[in-house]
Amino acid sequence: MKVEDNLPVNPELMVQADLCIGCGVCVGSMQAVGQMQFNGQGNLIPVNVQTKDLRSRLFPQLCPFSPEAPTEDFLSESLFPESRQSHPEIGRFLAAYVGYVSEGNFRERASSGGMLTWLLEELLRTGQIDGVAHVKACNNPQSDGRFFRYQTSRTPEEIHQGAQSRYYPVELSQVLAEIQRLPGRYAVVGIPCFIKAVQLLRRQDPILRERIAFTLGLVCGHMKSTRFVESIAMQIGVPLEQVQRIDFRRKAPHRPANAYHFHLMLTDGRNIEGPWRQLVDGDWGAGFFMNSACNFCDDVVAETADASCGDAWVEPYASDPGGTNIVITRSATLEAIVRHGISNGRLNLTAVDGNFVARTQAAGIRQRREGLAYRLTWPHSGLRPRKRVNPRTNGIRLRRKLIYRLRHTISRWSPRIYAAAQRVGFPGLYRLWAWSVLRVYKVLAYAGVRTTPRKQNTDRQNA
Ligand SMILES: Cc1cc2nc3c(=O)[nH]c(=O)nc-3n(C[C@H](O)[C@H](O)[C@H](O)COP(=O)(O)OP(=O)(O)OC[C@H]3O[C@@H](n4cnc5c(N)ncnc54)[C@H](O)[C@@H]3O)c2cc1C
Numbered sequence: 001m002k003v004e005d006n007l008p009v010n011p012e013l014m015v016q017a018d019l020c021i022g023c024g025v026c027v028g029s030m031q032a033v034g035q036m037q038f039n040g041q042g043n044l045i046p047v048n049v050q051t052k053d054l055r056s057r058l059f060p061q062l063c064p065f066s067p068e069a070p071t072e073d074f075l076s077e078s079l080f081p082e083s084r085q086s087h088p089e090i091g092r093f094l095a096a097y098v099g100y101v102s103e104g105n106f107r108e109r110a111s112s113g114g115m116l117t118w119l120l121e122e123l124l125r126t127g128q129i130d131g132v133a134h135v136k137a138c139n140n141p142q143s144d145g146r147f148f149r150y151q152t153s154r155t156p157e158e159i160h161q162g163a164q165s166r167y168y169p170v171e172l173s174q175v176l177a178e179i180q181r182l183p184g185r186y187a188v189v190g191i192p193c194f195i196k197a198v199q200l201l202r203r204q205d206p207i208l209r210e211r212i213a214f215t216l217g218l219v220c221g222h223m224k225s226t227r228f229v230e231s232i233a234m235q236i237g238v239p240l241e242q243v244q245r246i247d248f249r250r251k252a253p254h255r256p257a258n259a260y261h262f263h264l265m266l267t268d269g270r271n272i273e274g275p276w277r278q279l280v281d282g283d284w285g286a287g288f289f290m291n292s293a294c295n296f297c298d299d300v301v302a303e304t305a306d307a308s309c310g311d312a313w314v315e316p317y318a319s320d321p322g323g324t325n326i327v328i329t330r331s332a333t334l335e336a337i338v339r340h341g342i343s344n345g346r347l348n349l350t351a352v353d354g355n356f357v358a359r360t361q362a363a364g365i366r367q368r369r370e371g372l373a374y375r376l377t378w379p380h381s382g383l384r385p386r387k388r389v390n391p392r393t394n395g396i397r398l399r400r401k402l403i404y405r406l407r408h409t410i411s412r413w414s415p416r417i418y419a420a421a422q423r424v425g426f427p428g429l430y431r432l433w434a435w436s437v438l439r440v441y442k443v444l445a446y447a448g449v450r451t452t453p454r455k456q457n458t459d460r461q462n463a
Helices: 011-016 054-062 072-079 115-125 156-161 173-181 192-204 206-211 227-235 292-296 332-343 354-360 362-368 370-375 398-423 428-446 453-462
Strands: 032-038 044-051 085-087 091-093 095-101 131-137 148-153 186-190 212-218 243-247 261-266 271-275 307-311 325-329 347-352
Touching: 011 044, 054 192, 072 091, 072 192, 085 354, 095 115, 095 332, 095 354, 115 131, 115 156, 115 186, 115 212, 115 307, 115 325, 115 332, 131 156, 131 173, 148 156, 148 173, 173 206, 186 192, 192 206, 192 212, 206 212, 227 243, 227 261, 227 398, 227 428, 292 370, 292 398, 307 332, 307 354, 325 332, 325 354, 332 347, 354 362, 362 370, 362 398, 370 398, 398 428
Parallel strands: 131 186, 186 212, 212 307
Antiparallel strands: 032 044, 085 091, 095 325, 095 347, 131 148, 243 261, 261 271, 307 325
């Protein structure tokens, strides 16, 4: 355990140390009173968390970035004893696949191959769950004060409406309270740190241990703040109040899956669509608006989830306009569901090994292994995270160090400069700054890499 100066681990100190991802588990746990609120950078943080004994006893074991919480290795070993395969970058697993859902319109409506939604619906259809906690669009974002939030779905139609990836801050406190209130068996969907938080909470809370019967993970590059949506609206010249709905990844038959297009539906009925690559902050690898806690993440594929789904970011899959998943199974139940789906032709999946999965996430793994090792050598005030990666600078090339430095600078300053530009009434200031740092980032990350639109994601894997 590495806790600087024996500081007690509590929510305020986690926020101060830039280690709070805003998952809301501290607020959602039974003993806590408090709220999750947006801070000035557009990230969710806990405020007024008063607890009976949580602060002193439970919290350090609940928070996914707490230096005192068990690691993903420890958790997955106890959760999935039947998962005998192990890979240094994707953890323990039973089996892995590449492909998509071939039945219905799952693939069409999803961000990738539709596997996550299909698995949820299959769990519901076979009576293994009564509800799903996942992230859906808010019907009235203006009164809700946000575009997305965790919600529960209890019918196939409701689950289907939740398809698609939301690169937007969300938190679990309200759905956890609902699961505590309403008996039943639930599946919870989340990015890796959220799933870890849920597993940590399940260890502490027997009711949630029983009711959260399944966890489904999303492979994750990083989490963005609300400023990303604000910036998209600003760049296309639309007041945020006029945005009714946003899809981050709109598919089209002629477009490679990795050429992301956003789609905004406005309150006056207009629809506006555009490519991420035209945004000054649309290069995922540059880290614009990345949550600071992501700098301390070492779990790319949600190693503590019963099954994880991501995108197959290698050719020929990355160029396939339909979208293609990688799927990792860890629990025997999920593995049996997947096998059954393959054998009756509902899923078009091919078995792959751990190295294939790791190749599809090469850039994310580099950032969370080599990059993390390097970042851990930097001075850090307050609580220090405990990671499965050791600090080191040796063997890391200068160009890579510069990329990690610049990415960190971009993630730290993009929300601040965005907010400052808005405050002084000159949004162009942010655009100018973002455009300039992006130019430098591209030189560092892609110099010497041949770039074509169809290879956009191969480039991303070089970043
Ligand atoms: C912040 C973020 C970063 C990601 N980074 C990567 C990456 O680097 N590499 C990669 O391969 N894949 C990444 N993914 C996952 C990828 O975008 C797809 O979600 C995944 O491939 C599943 O696709 P699908 O077609 O099977 O899912 P779909 O069938 O579209 O279903 C997605 C499900 O996830 C739920 N959901 C969406 N957003 C969230 C959220 N923020 N939190 C919890 N649940 C949510 C939806 O409600 C829905 O149930 C990321 C996802 C997110 C949210």
